[in-house]
Amino acid sequence: MMNRCPITYKPCGDDLYSIEGLKLLAPKLAALQNLPFSASEQRQEAVNRAAKLSIQGVQPKLSAVVSVKNQQFEIVDQYGNFIIKPQSDIFPELPENEDLTMRMAKVFGIEVPLHGLIYSKDNSKSYFIKRFDRYGKGRKYATEDFAQLTGSSRDTKYNFTMEKIVKVIDDFCTFPSIEKAEFFKRILFCFITGNEDMHLKNFSLITKAGKTTLTPAYDFLNSSIAIKNPQEEMALALKGKKSNFKAGDFIDYFGKERLELSNKVIDQTLKKMFDSVEKWNGLIEISFLSEEMKEKYFMLIKEREGRF
Numbered sequence: 171m172m173n174r175c176p177i178t179y180k181p182c183g184d185d186l187y188s189i190e191g192l193k194l195l196a197p198k199l200a201a202l203q204n205l206p207f208s209a210s211e212q213r214q215e216a217v218n219r220a221a222k223l224s225i226q227g228v229q230p231k232l233s234a235v236v237s238v239k240n241q242q243f244e245i246v247d248q249y250g251n252f253i254i255k256p257q258s259d260i261f262p263e264l265p266e267n268e269d270l271t272m273r274m275a276k277v278f279g280i281e282v283p284l285h286g287l288i289y290s291k292d293n294s295k296s297y298f299i300k301r302f303d304r305y306g307k308g309r310k311y312a313t314e315d316f317a318q319l320t321g322s323s324r325d326t327k328y329n330f331t332m333e334k335i336v337k338v339i340d341d342f343c344t345f346p347s348i349e350k351a352e353f354f355k356r357i358l359f360c361f362i363t364g365n366e367d368m369h370l371k372n373f374s375l376i377t378k379a380g381k382t383t384l385t386p387a388y389d390f391l392n393s394s395i396a397i398k399n400p401q402e403e404m405a406l407a408l409k410g411k412k413s414n415f416k417a418g419d420f421i422d423y424f425g426k427e428r429l430e431l432s433n434k435v436i437d438q439t440l441k442k443m444f445d446s447v448e449k450w451n452g453l454i455e456i457s458f459l460s461e462e463m464k465e466k467y468f469m470l471i472k473e474r475e476g477r478f
């Protein structure tokens with residue numbers, strides 16, 4: 171059976187990775203060794219290094235660099251330009267889920283960093299993503315998440331509303347109207363792909379060359395198929411609720427009334443969404459999710475799309 175590259179999703183014969191995938195990581199990389207930690211060892215490493223790392227969040231994360239000399243990802247305490255997330259011991263197939271969902275976001279026209287899956291020594295797959303806030307050695311772009319911008323904490327990151335986020339974009343972005351159109355696209359995507367965990371820390375602004383915009387997307391995954399019996403459809407309330415959304419809640423209320431987007435912008439976004447569904451289904455089909463998870467993903471998209 172021909173392997174499929176976990177970085178590009180393209181066939182790669184008997185190899186674990188395609189040459190194209192390796193070159194995306196580093197132009198001179200000719201091979202990639204398995205990560206020298208099992209999934210459980212990666213989770214333990216994340217706990218051991220947590221106090222030293224600037225990466226935040228509930229999922230175990232490791233900071234890493236690509237060593238061309240040693241042909242592998244190497245875990246570091248500082249100056250890492252990649253984040254690695256191992257398999258969870260609580261929720262199934264999160265790396266495969268996040269990698270797939272981020273690819274789907276790119277199809278929808280959302281900017282995403284370089285990302286993919288890598289094999290570990292126990293043959294489990296870990297998710298990697300390149301940091302968008304780093305350049306050079308130890309240099310960082312000014313980046314703040316919406317929790318920081320609103321004075322919220324890890325404990326209060328869910329205690330906010332989508333309506334209030336509009337003011338954050340108006341107050342801090344260089345060109346608010348552009349970013350509000352982009353934010354609408356991302357919220358629509360998160361709903362269609364079952365991401366009910368987009369709290370304040372999962373949205374950020376970045377300042378580059380004096381211009382403040384939304385950062386590239388991150389932490390996009392279908393949490394609704396990863397947890398049992400999800401009760402909510404969104405992490406932050408919209409129109410006073412977190413579930414049972416209808417098309418009008420997004421289009422008329424949030425898009426037109428709150429974000430003040432034109433009919434043209436909204437229509438273009440919806441057309442792009444409908445045009446993307448077939449490609450999304452194609453990506454799900456060739457993804458590294460189990461057949462059971464693929465079927466759940468197919469069904470969720472069909473149900474959510476059906477509301478529009």
